[in-house]
Amino acid sequence: MMNYSIIQIPSISSETGCLFVLEKQERLPFEIKRVYYITNVKNDAQRGNHAHKQLKQLMICLGGSCDIVLDNGVSRTTITLDMPGKILYIQPCLWREIKNFTENATLMVFASEEYDENDYIRDYEEFKKYVGQGII
Ligand code: T46
Numbered sequence: 001m002m003n004y005s006i007i008q009i010p011s012i013s014s015e016t017g018c019l020f021v022l023e024k025q026e027r028l029p030f031e032i033k034r035v036y037y038i039t040n041v042k043n044d045a046q047r048g049n050h051a052h053k054q055l056k057q058l059m060i061c062l063g064g065s066c067d068i069v070l071d072n073g074v075s076r077t078t079i080t081l082d083m084p085g086k087i088l089y090i091q092p093c094l095w096r097e098i099k100n101f102t103e104n105a106t107l108m109v110f111a112s113e114e115y116d117e118n119d120y121i122r123d124y125e126e127f128k129k130y131v132g133q134g135i136i
Contacts, residue, residue: 002072003091004079007058011085020084022058022110029089030056030112037108041066041101048098050122051130056112059088064105071095073131081107095127 009027011018022028041047048068059068065082072094079088090096098107113119121127 002070002075002077003094004070005089006079007087007089009085009087018084022087028058028110032110032112033114034111035109036111037062037106038098039106041105041107043101043103045101046097046099048096049124050120051095051127052092053119053121053130054092054113055116055119056092057090058110059090060084060086060108062106062108064102065100066098066102066105066107067100069097069099071097073128093131095121095124 007027009020009022011020013019038047059081061081062084065080068079068081068088068090070077070079070090081088101107121130
Protein backbone atom coordinates (compact mmCIF):
# COMPACT_ATOMS: atom_id res chain seq x y z
CA MET A 1 0.00 0.00 0.00
CA MET A 2 1.25 3.48 -0.88
CA ASN A 3 0.44 5.72 2.08
CA TYR A 4 -0.29 9.02 0.41
CA SER A 5 -3.27 10.96 -0.90
CA ILE A 6 -3.94 14.07 -2.94
CA ILE A 7 -6.06 16.79 -1.36
CA GLN A 8 -7.55 19.26 -3.83
CA ILE A 9 -8.57 22.58 -2.37
CA PRO A 10 -10.75 25.03 -4.27
CA SER A 11 -9.53 28.48 -5.10
CA ILE A 12 -11.48 31.54 -4.03
CA SER A 13 -10.85 33.53 -7.18
CA SER A 14 -11.62 37.04 -8.29
CA GLU A 15 -10.21 39.41 -10.88
CA THR A 16 -7.61 40.38 -8.27
CA GLY A 17 -6.24 36.84 -7.88
CA CYS A 18 -6.72 33.47 -6.17
CA LEU A 19 -6.91 32.61 -2.50
CA PHE A 20 -6.55 29.09 -1.03
CA VAL A 21 -7.56 28.11 2.50
CA LEU A 22 -6.34 25.27 4.70
CA GLU A 23 -8.31 25.41 7.90
CA LYS A 24 -8.25 23.32 11.05
CA GLN A 25 -10.40 20.16 11.03
CA GLU A 26 -11.90 20.70 7.62
CA ARG A 27 -8.85 20.07 5.46
CA LEU A 28 -5.95 19.30 7.79
CA PRO A 29 -5.30 15.64 8.65
CA PHE A 30 -2.98 16.52 11.58
CA GLU A 31 -1.96 19.36 13.85
CA ILE A 32 0.81 21.40 12.20
CA LYS A 33 3.94 21.77 14.37
CA ARG A 34 6.38 23.02 11.72
CA VAL A 35 6.37 24.77 8.35
CA TYR A 36 9.32 25.01 5.97
CA TYR A 37 9.82 25.76 2.30
CA ILE A 38 12.38 24.92 -0.31
CA THR A 39 13.22 27.23 -3.17
CA ASN A 40 16.05 28.07 -5.61
CA VAL A 41 16.63 24.40 -6.45
CA LYS A 42 18.58 23.77 -9.65
CA ASN A 43 16.63 21.80 -12.27
CA ASP A 44 19.13 18.91 -12.21
CA ALA A 45 19.27 18.74 -8.40
CA GLN A 46 17.49 16.10 -6.36
CA ARG A 47 16.38 16.55 -2.75
CA GLY A 48 14.75 14.23 -0.26
CA ASN A 49 16.33 10.77 -0.63
CA HIS A 50 15.02 9.66 2.73
CA ALA A 51 11.96 8.32 4.57
CA HIS A 52 10.40 9.28 7.88
CA LYS A 53 9.45 6.82 10.61
CA GLN A 54 6.63 8.87 12.16
CA LEU A 55 6.37 12.22 10.41
CA LYS A 56 3.31 13.18 8.36
CA GLN A 57 3.60 15.98 5.84
CA LEU A 58 1.52 18.08 3.47
CA MET A 59 3.39 19.41 0.42
CA ILE A 60 2.30 22.19 -1.92
CA CYS A 61 4.23 23.67 -4.82
CA LEU A 62 3.58 27.41 -4.77
CA GLY A 63 4.34 28.52 -8.30
CA GLY A 64 6.31 26.37 -10.73
CA SER A 65 6.35 22.62 -10.34
CA CYS A 66 8.35 19.68 -9.06
CA ASP A 67 8.05 15.89 -9.04
CA ILE A 68 7.80 13.82 -5.88
CA VAL A 69 8.78 10.18 -6.34
CA LEU A 70 7.31 8.00 -3.60
CA ASP A 71 8.56 4.48 -2.88
CA ASN A 72 7.11 2.03 -0.33
CA GLY A 73 9.99 -0.43 -0.68
CA VAL A 74 8.12 -2.47 -3.30
CA SER A 75 6.88 -0.02 -5.93
CA ARG A 76 7.26 3.61 -6.94
CA THR A 77 4.96 6.35 -8.15
CA THR A 78 5.58 9.94 -9.23
CA ILE A 79 3.34 12.84 -8.32
CA THR A 80 3.77 16.17 -10.06
CA LEU A 81 2.92 19.15 -7.88
CA ASP A 82 2.11 21.98 -10.26
CA MET A 83 -0.88 23.86 -8.80
CA PRO A 84 -1.30 25.69 -5.49
CA GLY A 85 -4.62 23.88 -4.92
CA LYS A 86 -3.03 20.43 -5.20
CA ILE A 87 -1.68 19.15 -1.91
CA LEU A 88 0.20 15.92 -1.37
CA TYR A 89 -0.38 14.25 2.00
CA ILE A 90 2.49 11.86 2.76
CA GLN A 91 2.16 9.47 5.66
CA PRO A 92 5.12 7.81 7.41
CA CYS A 93 7.45 5.19 5.92
CA LEU A 94 7.57 6.34 2.32
CA TRP A 95 10.93 6.96 0.66
CA ARG A 96 10.79 10.25 -1.27
CA GLU A 97 12.93 11.79 -3.99
CA ILE A 98 12.14 15.32 -5.09
CA LYS A 99 13.30 16.50 -8.48
CA ASN A 100 12.60 18.37 -11.72
CA PHE A 101 12.13 21.70 -9.95
CA THR A 102 11.27 24.44 -12.40
CA GLU A 103 13.17 27.70 -12.03
CA ASN A 104 10.46 29.50 -10.08
CA ALA A 105 9.29 26.57 -7.90
CA THR A 106 8.80 26.88 -4.15
CA LEU A 107 7.85 23.71 -2.29
CA MET A 108 6.04 24.46 0.96
CA VAL A 109 5.75 21.73 3.59
CA PHE A 110 3.53 21.48 6.68
CA ALA A 111 4.79 18.88 9.13
CA SER A 112 3.16 17.03 12.02
CA GLU A 113 6.29 17.18 14.23
CA GLU A 114 9.21 19.42 15.02
CA TYR A 115 12.52 18.64 13.31
CA ASP A 116 14.08 15.41 14.59
CA GLU A 117 16.99 13.83 12.71
CA ASN A 118 16.27 10.51 14.51
CA ASP A 119 13.01 10.26 12.56
CA TYR A 120 14.91 10.10 9.24
CA ILE A 121 16.05 6.99 7.38
CA ARG A 122 18.58 8.32 4.89
CA ASP A 123 19.89 5.02 3.55
CA TYR A 124 17.69 3.21 1.00
CA GLU A 125 18.82 -0.31 2.01
CA GLU A 126 18.09 0.52 5.64
CA PHE A 127 14.64 1.79 4.59
CA LYS A 128 13.90 -1.46 2.73
CA LYS A 129 14.88 -3.44 5.83
CA TYR A 130 12.75 -1.20 8.05
CA VAL A 131 9.57 -1.64 5.98
CA GLY A 132 10.36 -5.32 5.27
CA GLN A 133 10.42 -6.11 8.98
CA GLY A 134 6.79 -5.11 9.20
CA ILE A 135 7.58 -2.14 11.43
CA ILE A 136 4.89 -0.14 9.61
C1 T46 B 1 11.29 16.31 3.31
C2 T46 B 1 11.66 17.20 2.16
C3 T46 B 1 10.51 17.61 1.31
C4 T46 B 1 16.55 21.62 9.80
O1 T46 B 1 17.45 22.02 10.55
N1 T46 B 1 15.23 21.77 10.13
C5 T46 B 1 14.22 21.34 9.32
O2 T46 B 1 13.04 21.51 9.68
C6 T46 B 1 14.55 20.70 8.09
C7 T46 B 1 13.46 20.19 7.16
C8 T46 B 1 15.88 20.55 7.77
N2 T46 B 1 16.86 21.00 8.61
C9 T46 B 1 18.27 20.86 8.22
C10 T46 B 1 18.75 19.42 8.16
C11 T46 B 1 19.83 19.45 7.10
O3 T46 B 1 21.06 19.81 7.69
O4 T46 B 1 18.44 21.37 6.91
C12 T46 B 1 19.39 20.60 6.18
C13 T46 B 1 18.78 20.12 4.88
O5 T46 B 1 17.76 19.16 5.18
P1 T46 B 1 17.44 17.92 4.24
O6 T46 B 1 18.70 17.41 3.62
O7 T46 B 1 16.62 16.94 5.02
O8 T46 B 1 16.56 18.63 3.10
P2 T46 B 1 15.63 17.97 1.99
O9 T46 B 1 15.15 19.06 1.13
O10 T46 B 1 16.33 16.85 1.32
O11 T46 B 1 14.41 17.34 2.80
C14 T46 B 1 13.48 18.18 3.43
C15 T46 B 1 12.95 17.56 4.72
O12 T46 B 1 14.08 17.27 5.57
C16 T46 B 1 12.18 16.29 4.50
O13 T46 B 1 11.48 15.95 5.66
O14 T46 B 1 10.37 15.52 3.22
O15 T46 B 1 12.36 18.38 2.55
